[in-house]
């Protein structure tokens with residue numbers, strides 16, 4: 304009976320079928336084999352000559368049955384295989400162990416090659432003597448091409464990883480030993496592949512991390528949650544430190560077994576430097592605001608304790624003097640006293656403006672409310688203070704906001720002739736937006752373009768811009784003047 | 799019959815103001831400056847010693863500030879009237895003074911006659 308391994312499965316299936324089953328006709332196997340086009344299924348005699356041929360064989364190898372029957376199957380082999388006597392060797396193995404399997408290049412009739420998967424099964428008589436061989440050949444060229452493509456894309460990928468310079472990309476075995484190493488790893492860490500292969504990755508960690516067993520904990524986390532990310536100091540081969548962003552990914556196979564870890568490390572030292580410079584800058588702005596406030600306080604006390612006191616004393620003496628002088632001289636001295644008193648009034652306003660805002664004891668809104676009461680009361684201006692703040696701005700922002708408001712309110716007092724004033728504060732875009740609107744005469748056309756060059760405007764704009772915000776002055780919607788400015792809230796406070 | 803002069807204690811840390819204030823008050827026939835203090839402690843001590851009709855108290859003095867001085871003086875010389883004198887209308891400071899029971903408050907730079915009138919009001923309650 305002719306059969307091949309390909310049909311062995313069918314046979315064993317037969318055994319479980321009940322005995323009443325009608326046996327297929329004698330030629331049913333032939334019919335089956337003859338209908339298969341995807342496999343070349345044919346028989347060789349004991350010496351290797353082709354004795355049967357199916358349509359699959361014709362399709363794959365290009366020979367018709369007439370052309371090939373009786374010919375030795377070595378015609379399917381390329382010259383180098385013939386030189387190595389491969390066909391004969393294969394039959395020997397099959398005869399010896401019953402079966403031979405191989406993948407390799409075979410020739411079609413037209414001389415072109417195809418990649419074949421070949422199974423040769425030895426067929427024996429009941430007596431045990433070799434009758435011949437069943438040969439099943441499959442054309443694997445397409446699959447091989449796909450595999451080649453995959454392999455070469457893997458290869459390209461490997462080359463890519465190898466060549467990347469900006470990232471250290473390497474693999475660890477489950478115990479944390481380095482099993483691959485790329486150019487970026489060499490560049491960033493200073494170790495060559497030779498240095499590192501087989502070494503434990505804990506050598507990259509500074510002593511304080513080793514004491515805390517950080518490398519091992521990182522792997523544990525990666526195993527637990529699949530991934531671990533960190534930023535911190537790592538060591539180069541020469542012992543110098545770099546600021547690293549590290550991502551460790553646990554690699555599991557299909558059965559869920561841990562195969563190792565992929566580790567991607569980036570040198571962030573430069574970026575960190577830039578960030579530090581930014582927060583440094585923010586710190587400096589904070590210092591600047593603080594220094595300005597200190598300076599103002601000093602000037603305020605100086606003016607208050609010295610200038611105003613002296614002038615008060617002078618005023619009192621002038622009045623005393625006037626009382627003792629004849630009327631005509633007294634009038635002159637009284638005018639002098641008036642002038643001194645007017646100066647005292649202006650100095651008092653100056654001190655009032657220079658005084659530190661009450662931000663140590665009150666919220667920004669409360670401090671502004673007090674200030675508005677003080678400023679508008681004597682002028683008969685009614686004010687409205689509205690606010691929708693998410694949070695109290697940090698003190699340096701609050702001082703900046705307060706000082707700009709103060710300057711704007713001074714202008715309202717000095718220039719606007721307003722009767723109503725509206726101040727609103729709101730949290731916008733991670734900062735504070737402030738609008739101060741009056742219903743006064745408005746800025747009009749700046750006379751000779753100079754109106755915008757007075758110190759008040761310059762100071763307001765500079766304060767806002769130093770804090771990283773903006774400032775503007777426009778005509779109000781209903782006449783009058785609108786000062787708007789925005790000051791960002793420094794995030795996280797910084798160091 | 800001559801009414802007795804109103805005794806006044808002056809307290810101010812600025813020497814020029816101190817002297818000018820003394821001259822202004824002494825120039826009035828019915829007022830007499832009996833002592834001059836330079837700080838809060840001195841003001842308390844002199845007020846206790848002289849039990850003056852009026853103390854003119856600078857509310858921004860070194861040494862505990864006007865609030866403490868006012869409280870101590872009211873305690874040690876209950877009949878003494880206290881006139882607070884400040885360099886400007888300082889809401890916070892004046893709040894403290896009011897809490898200490900001071901009712902008369904004058905901003906420096908007010909005219910001499912305003913100061914004199916305030917001293918008289920305090921020294922002779924009901925008479926003016």
Ligand SMILES: Nc1ncnc2c1ncn2[C@@H]1O[C@H](COP(=O)(O)OP(=O)(O)O)[C@@H](O)[C@H]1O
Pocket residue numbers: 714715717718719741743744745746754755756757758759760761783784
């Ligand atoms: N709210 C306002 N209403 C009317 N005019 C204003 C207002 N704010 C500013 N101005 C005009 O703009 C000019 C410039 O203001 P500023 O730079 O503060 O200088 P200064 O107040 O010393 O004049 C003022 O002189 C005034 O003419």
Ligand SMILES: [Mg+2]
Pocket residue numbers: 710713714757758759760
């Ligand atoms: Mg101005």
